[in-house]
């Protein structure tokens with residue numbers, strides 16, 4: 001399929017890539033090589049999980065000496081590719097990112113950049129000093145809808161932007177999957193939920209605010225509902241053994257087993273069977289013994305289910321962000337941008353601008369194209385465009401193709417850390433000095 005939105009057609013050079021962390025994201029981004037074998041080749045893979053690394057090895061025909069069980073094995077070798085995709089768990093971003101940047105590899109680094117502000121700065125510093133490109137996995141910046149909103153703002157359709165309201169509806173079973181039972185449930189093991197889930201959203205608000213910097217931030221939020229106090233009477237610790245499971249919307253049997261019985265083997269079923277392919281037997285076994293079969297009221301989760309962040313930007317622009325677990329929609333963000341000349345709204349499907357002078361409402365529909373075989377779920381289109389931009393940037397030595405580069409990404413990450421500090425310290429923070437840090 002030919003895309004009219006590909007950054008550079010007829011790209012001459014083939015970019016050699018190493019995938020570090022062959023899980024859901026690593027596998028997803030590496031699909032670009034299957035779609036565009038003339039532009040990207042996966043030459044090595046590192047992952048402690050044999051099933052995951054072998055799957056990628058077979059798919060990309062990687063030679064045996066380039067298959068590693070840890071990122072350090074790759075870093076010990078002389079540089080042998082152009083770029084590294086760092087797709088390891090949240091707490092394992094800084095070390096490989098810094099090591100590979102120092103070796104001279106360009107980096108596609110999954111979000112969050114790292115789990116502390118200091119580590120984020122260290123990564124940016126290492127990339128700057130080594131002169132390598134950094135593209136952070138803020139995939140939404142590459143979403144054609146987000147891009148269209150930015151174009152409409154920049155074209156002055158709403159006049160001066162006065163207020164941005166943005167909602168991230170995480171989705172009731174998505175939250176239970178990822179933030180109660182799964183990888184992002186516990187801050188000490190991954191990161192706080194505003195960073196893990198909504199660094200994307202704070203980055204978007206920052207992006208739409210343009211050159212204006214945030215001067216004040218406040219935040220409130222907590223973990224609601226998913227705790228022992230709310231466990232129904234008579235409930236078991238595992239859903240497969242639970243006598244009241246039928247009445248529970250968060251039942252693992254409903255979320256995973258019923259789906260695989262209907263023949264659905266994609267996300268989230270695909271990520272609970274870590275060492276095998278997805279079928280009724282492997283899902284049943286995962287629920288019987290693994291983390292995803294646990295009662296949502298008996299997990300070691302501690303991250304917020306709902307959080308609000310209020311921001312004031314230079315010039316008086318205000319922004320209000322909400323992240324909430326308990327929604328029907330899964331990550332279908334909603335945004336309203338209020339300006340002096342009009343109101344822009346995005347309802348998760350279309351972008352509309354109401355013009356105050358003409359009192360006309362206009363629908364704007366961006367082209368959301370990506371190859372059908374790219375993207376496993378959710379933001380597949382944006383994933384495609386991010387990978388496209390990064391591979392184009394490396395091939396043409398043009399960092400300007402990257403929309404989630406070091407400076408802006410560091411800035412929005414620092415804002416996330418300040419928002420979380422505001423929540424924890426229960427005070428409004430003046431963050432003008434974020435810029436200088």
Ligand SMILES: NC(=O)c1ccc[n+]([C@@H]2O[C@H](COP(=O)([O-])OP(=O)(O)OC[C@H]3O[C@@H](n4cnc5c(N)ncnc54)[C@H](O)[C@@H]3O)[C@@H](O)[C@H]2O)c1
Pocket residue numbers: 020021022023024025026046047048049052069070071072087088089090092110111112137138139183196271
């Ligand atoms: N951009 C986005 O929208 C988005 C979406 C989901 C996840 N993420 C982020 O992407 C990252 C990966 O998430 P995922 O969903 O793919 O998780 P995952 O668990 O599916 O994949 C992570 C992989 O890293 C591997 N790994 C662990 N230690 C390693 C080591 N020492 N060397 C090499 N590999 C190692 C694991 O075995 C696993 O296969 C996380 O930081 C996550 O927050 C980003």
